[in-house]
Amino acid sequence: MKFIDTIKNIWKIEELKNRILVTLGLLLVYRFGAQVVLPGVDASQLASLASQADQGILGLLNAFTGGAFSNASIFALGIMPYISASIVVQLMGIAIPYLQKLQKEGESGRKKINQITRWLTIAITLVQGPGYIYNLFSILPPEAFVISNQTVFVVSSVIIISTGCIFAMWLGEKITDKGIGNGISLLIMVGIIATLPQSFVQNFVSRVSGDGGGMIMVLIELVIWFVIILASVLLVMAVRQIPVQYARRTAGGGYEKNVFGSRQYIPLKLNASGVMPIIFAQAIMFVPSAVAGLSDSDMSQSIKAAFSDIFGLWYNVVFALLIIVFTFFYTAITVPTNKMADDLKRSGGFIPGIRPGSETSEYLDRIMSQITLPGSVFLALIAVFPAIAVKLLNVQQGWALFFGGTSLLIMVGVAIDTMQQVNSYLLNRHYDGLMKSGKNRKAVA
Structure with a gap:
């Protein structure tokens, strides 16, 4: 079959194979972190938080984070603060001459803009983090908090959530540099896909039972x-x-x-x-x-x-x-x-x-x-x-x-972009082979 042959060709190209393995490994790390509950929170007492995140705009945020929001995870904010910072920087690039100048400086300007985006991401997490923690206090029962000192819990949790967001940002950048596809977009897509099976099962049960x-x-x-x-x-x-x-x-x-x-x-x-x-x-x-x-x-x-x-x-x-x-x-x-x-x-x-x-x-x-x-x-x-x-x-x-909606379009867009990058590796390798030996040659790492 053509699909199986394509998979074999992908595996023959050493650089592409390594990039795919790096991408899968870093995505696995991200999904593992989404299941790690904040220290000081009883994971068995999160039912009310999960109920809050099942509907409305928080449900959408929970989908983007792959359930990390409802898990009170160290990745509870996901990569969304970085997305917000990127949007702000791009919007400011229209009005601020300094950013316009950086946009015209090529690679060096892009690195400076990325650094500004990172610092802005930290600032946003330090604002959103306390909001998330105080939402936990308003939603969860008192027995859900193992640490009795509220100040210690708030400060430590904000630091952990901010660090989790920065680590997720780092994972996304590493996927872009060392893996395949756009790392930030892949993190969002994987988070969305993680909630798809459960959503389908819930809808299936509601349809086949009763008058659905x-x-x-x-x-x-x-x-x-x-x-x-x-x-x-x-x-x-x-x-x-x-x-x-x-x-x-x-x-x-x-x-x-x-x-x-x-x-x-x-x-x-x-x-x-x-x-x-x-x-x-x-x-x-x-x-x-x-x-x-x-x-x-x-x-x-x-x-x-x-x-x-x-x-x-x-x-x-x-x-x-x-x-x-x-x-x-x-x-x-x-x-x-x-x-x-x-x-x-x-x-x-x-x-x-x-x-x-x-x-x-x-x-x-x-x-x-x-x-x-x-x-x-x-x-x-x-x-x-x-x-x-x-x-x-x-x-x-x-x-x-x-x-449709944001979830489906992100999945489709990211999937197509990633497949195009994989396809470009295959086409380039095939082109090299035609020009040299007439068949796919081994990739140089």
């Missing part, structure tokens, strides 16, 4: 689930090809007039921003309920209730609008149409019917806007589909999180 609809409804849900996965894959993979022609060079280094070489294409993705708009929007959706919770007024409490229900109408309307806005925003900062136009002009290329230079840049920018709009709307529809599944199909909330 039986096996027919389970099969219908699975068909819908696979259709949404296919739609998500198409959204991530779809591109529009822009034809480009290149003038032939003369012996003197110039270009021959009206003589062109082979036609090539610029692939512009329908969804150039990937899952980042959803992650951006999801991070902001945590803010209204948190801010409204600081006040006891009726309006504040109603706002908190509306934005704590991730399957509610107003939550999903605002969520969808934010995704559309962030899709345009992130596409604008990640697809440099001006640079693309300049590169084409310098290399003697042009888009047929469009003058090189500023007109090419404007044309590319217009095309990006045209394809980004339907892409952003499609992305928003998939993101809010879990709410539709809950309201119309009566799907269990935990299982509904995988009917």
Whole structure:
């Protein structure tokens, strides 16, 4: 079978094999840490915390951390503070000249930006950590705390949670450097996948028992689930090809007039921003309920209730609008149409019917806007589909999180990115073999 042959080829490439083993090992360490309960907390008394994390916006956070939130784990905050810090740094990069300068300095600038992100991550964990600990005090019974001195417990737990987040961040960076795929995204994906079997079993039991609809409804849900996965894959993979022609060079280094070489294409993705708009929007959706919770007024409490229900109408309307806005925003900062136009002009290329230079840049920018709009709307529809599944199909909330939404799109996006990296190793090795010995040669470690 072709799949088995591909696995064999992967195992033959020493560098790729080692990277995959490193990735799996570090992911295993992360999953093990998610099960380690904070010192001073009785693990048998966490039922009320698990109940709190089964629904609402905390349920989504619990899914992202792979159940570490409901386990009162040393990784209770997961990698989310790092994600929040990354979002803040990227947003500040638009307004702060110093960060803009760093973005243009290449690798050295990227390292400085990463260092700023790390320090900001520590600051965020030192704010979120006490909030998580005091939530434990409000939810768990007094006998759940083994350490009687509250101050000692709070200080030690905040230090441990902050250290756990920093260690998770380090794991993600090591996976990116030494493993395969984007480490931070893989940590989130593994956390999400960890909750999938339990969510499916709970939904299955609710369907086959009582008046849930039986096996027919389970099969219908699975068909819908696979259709949404296919739609998500198409959204991530779809591109529009822009034809480009290149003038032939003369012996003197110039270009021959009206003589062109082979036609090539610029692939512009329908969804150039990937899952980042959803992650951006999801991070902001945590803010209204948190801010409204600081006040006891009726309006504040109603706002908190509306934005704590991730399957509610107003939550999903605002969520969808934010995704559309962030899709345009992130596409604008990640697809440099001006640079693309300049590169084409310098290399003697042009888009047929469009003058090189500023007109090419404007044309590319217009095309990006045209394809980004339907892409952003499609992305928003998939993101809010879990709410539709809950309201119309009566799907269990935990299982509904995988009917589109942030969870499914992150899984699909990360899986495709990782498979593309593995595939690039295979193609490069095969290309080397064709040029040298006519077959795959052994990789040099």
